[in-house]
Amino acid sequence: MDSASVTTSSTGTAATSAQRDNIVFVHWHDLGRHLSCYGAEGVDSPHLDALAAESIRLTNAHATAPLCSPSRGSLFTGRYPHSNGLVGLAHHGFEYNDDVLTLPQLLGGAGWRTALFGMQHESSDPERLGFDELDVSDSLCDYVTERSQDWLRARQSAGDESPFLLTAGFFETHRPYPADQYPPADPHRLGVPGFLPDARPVREDLAGLLGSITKADAAVGRLLATIAELGLDESTWVVFITDHGLAFPRAKSTLYREGTGVACIVRPPRRRALAGRVYPDMFSGVDLTPTLLELLGVEIPDSIEGVSHADAFLAGRPAPGRSRSHPVVRDEVFTEKTYHDNFDPIRAVRTRNYAYIENYSQRPALSLPLDIRDSPSALALDGSQDLPRPAKEFYDLRVDPYERVNLIADPQYADEIADLAGRLTGWRESTGDRLPDERTGNAIAREFMARYQRQLASDYAAEPERQLPSRRPRGSERELRENGRGERA
Structure with a gap:
C-alpha cells in the first residue's frame, strides 16, 4: 500500500496517510494494577500517574489468561489463547497457529512501519511476529528506552512521515528484583494488597517490586519526553498495559481478579482533543487489537474474536447530568x-x-x-x-x-x-475451546518441563543469569534451543 492510500475500518471510518495516527505501545511484566493511579499505596510511579491523568484509564480491563505468553498473544492477535495456539508459555514450546495474524502484520500490510524493542514472549522466533525491525537482545528498561528514542529520532531526521507502531517491552516488574538494580522501597511505608497477608516477608517482597516499578516508571518518563520533544504526541496514541496480575500468591496463574486484572492506560493524540477520564466498562485483552485497528482506520479481520471499544474511547466525557456517553461494549x-x-x-x-x-x-x-x-x-x-x-x-x-x-x-x-x-x-x-483429557494434558506438561529441566542442567544454563528462561532479561536467552524433536521451540 502506498503512502497516499486510504484505509477503511469495519465501521466505515476513513483515514488518509496525512491523518493516520501512530502508536507507541509500552508493556510491562507481572504488574497487574499495582500503581498509585490504581490505588496501590506506597508506589512511586509519577510518570505513569501523570500519563493516566491525561489518558483513558481503564479500571476493569482483564487479560485473557493469567500468565505471560497466552495473555500477550491475545493482546497482539485479538484471539483467545485456545484459538491462536498460545495455550502455554513460548519457552515451553507453544507457538501461534499458522493462520494467526498479529497486530504488526495487520498494520504493516496497511502501510504502517513497525518496530519492536525489548521484551516479547509470544514466539521462540521473533521474526514470526511480523515487525519490520526488532531488537530483542535486551529487555531491561534503560536499553529498551534508549533504542526506542534513537529509532524515533532517526525516523524524524530521515523525514519519514509514514505512520508507525513502536512496541517497547520492559522486563522490569518480573521476578527477581535484585536490590543492586532496583533499590527497594521502605517495607514499612507501603500498602499490602488485601489478597495478601500483612507479614514481614510479604512487605519485603513488595519492597523489591516497588523498586523495579520506580526504575521502569522513570524510563517511561524519558520515552514520553522524547515523544513530546519530537512533536509526535500530536499524532500518537500512547498505550500502556500490563500482561496479567502480580507475581504473588493468589494473583498470577489464577483466574481471580488479581490474576487477570491489568492496568491499561490509553492516551489519545493531542490533535484529538480528548480529555483524560476513567473508563469503567469491562475490557478484555482480545479487545485491544480490534480497538487499535478501528482507531487507526484499518479493517478488522473476521478472525478476530475481540470487540472494538473505539467509538466508546472517542466519545469523551459524558455530558453533564449523564452517567455515560456511549453504549456498553461488553458486560462480561x-x-x-x-x-x-x-x-x-x-x-x-x-x-x-x-x-x-x-x-x-x-x-x-x-x-x-x-x-x-x-x-x-x-x-x-x-x-x-x-x-x-x-x-x-x-x-x-x-x-x-x-x-x-x-x-x-x-x-x-x-x-x-x-x-x-x-x-x-x-x-x-x-470459540471452539477443546481441552485435552487429564492423561494427555499431564503428559504434555511433563514433556515440556523435562525439556526445561534438561536445559537448566546444561552447561549453558549454569552460566550466570541463566537460571530460568522466564526470568531472563536477555531476549535470545529466554527461549529453549530445541523442543523434544530437534526443532526450535
Missing part, C-alpha cells in the same frame, strides 16, 4: 488457563458484580508457578493453598472483591450462577 470477560508449569485447566467468566470459575482437574487451591513458589511471599502462606480446589466457584464481587467466600452452593445466587455457567458454556462452544 472470559478468561482461561491451560498450562503454566503444569497442566491446570480452568475457565472463568466475570461481570462487574460476579465471577464464576470452572476447574476441570483436581488440583490444590493454589497451583503456584516456579517464580512464586520460590518467593518470600509464598513462605507467609497459612497452608490453605494446599487444600483441595473446588470444581466450581462463584463470588459476589460487590461484597467480596478478593474472591474469598465461595457461594457456589448458596441458593440465593442460583439464577446468577446458572446465567454465568450458560455464558461460559456458550463462549467455549462458539
Whole structure:
C-alpha cells in the first residue's frame, strides 16, 4: 500500500496517510494494577500517574489468561489463547497457529512501519511476529528506552512521515528484583494488597517490586519526553498495559481478579482533543487489537474474536447530568488457563458484580508457578493453598472483591450462577475451546518441563543469569534451543 492510500475500518471510518495516527505501545511484566493511579499505596510511579491523568484509564480491563505468553498473544492477535495456539508459555514450546495474524502484520500490510524493542514472549522466533525491525537482545528498561528514542529520532531526521507502531517491552516488574538494580522501597511505608497477608516477608517482597516499578516508571518518563520533544504526541496514541496480575500468591496463574486484572492506560493524540477520564466498562485483552485497528482506520479481520471499544474511547466525557456517553461494549470477560508449569485447566467468566470459575482437574487451591513458589511471599502462606480446589466457584464481587467466600452452593445466587455457567458454556462452544483429557494434558506438561529441566542442567544454563528462561532479561536467552524433536521451540 502506498503512502497516499486510504484505509477503511469495519465501521466505515476513513483515514488518509496525512491523518493516520501512530502508536507507541509500552508493556510491562507481572504488574497487574499495582500503581498509585490504581490505588496501590506506597508506589512511586509519577510518570505513569501523570500519563493516566491525561489518558483513558481503564479500571476493569482483564487479560485473557493469567500468565505471560497466552495473555500477550491475545493482546497482539485479538484471539483467545485456545484459538491462536498460545495455550502455554513460548519457552515451553507453544507457538501461534499458522493462520494467526498479529497486530504488526495487520498494520504493516496497511502501510504502517513497525518496530519492536525489548521484551516479547509470544514466539521462540521473533521474526514470526511480523515487525519490520526488532531488537530483542535486551529487555531491561534503560536499553529498551534508549533504542526506542534513537529509532524515533532517526525516523524524524530521515523525514519519514509514514505512520508507525513502536512496541517497547520492559522486563522490569518480573521476578527477581535484585536490590543492586532496583533499590527497594521502605517495607514499612507501603500498602499490602488485601489478597495478601500483612507479614514481614510479604512487605519485603513488595519492597523489591516497588523498586523495579520506580526504575521502569522513570524510563517511561524519558520515552514520553522524547515523544513530546519530537512533536509526535500530536499524532500518537500512547498505550500502556500490563500482561496479567502480580507475581504473588493468589494473583498470577489464577483466574481471580488479581490474576487477570491489568492496568491499561490509553492516551489519545493531542490533535484529538480528548480529555483524560476513567473508563469503567469491562475490557478484555482480545479487545485491544480490534480497538487499535478501528482507531487507526484499518479493517478488522473476521478472525478476530475481540470487540472494538473505539467509538466508546472517542466519545469523551459524558455530558453533564449523564452517567455515560456511549453504549456498553461488553458486560462480561472470559478468561482461561491451560498450562503454566503444569497442566491446570480452568475457565472463568466475570461481570462487574460476579465471577464464576470452572476447574476441570483436581488440583490444590493454589497451583503456584516456579517464580512464586520460590518467593518470600509464598513462605507467609497459612497452608490453605494446599487444600483441595473446588470444581466450581462463584463470588459476589460487590461484597467480596478478593474472591474469598465461595457461594457456589448458596441458593440465593442460583439464577446468577446458572446465567454465568450458560455464558461460559456458550463462549467455549462458539470459540471452539477443546481441552485435552487429564492423561494427555499431564503428559504434555511433563514433556515440556523435562525439556526445561534438561536445559537448566546444561552447561549453558549454569552460566550466570541463566537460571530460568522466564526470568531472563536477555531476549535470545529466554527461549529453549530445541523442543523434544530437534526443532526450535
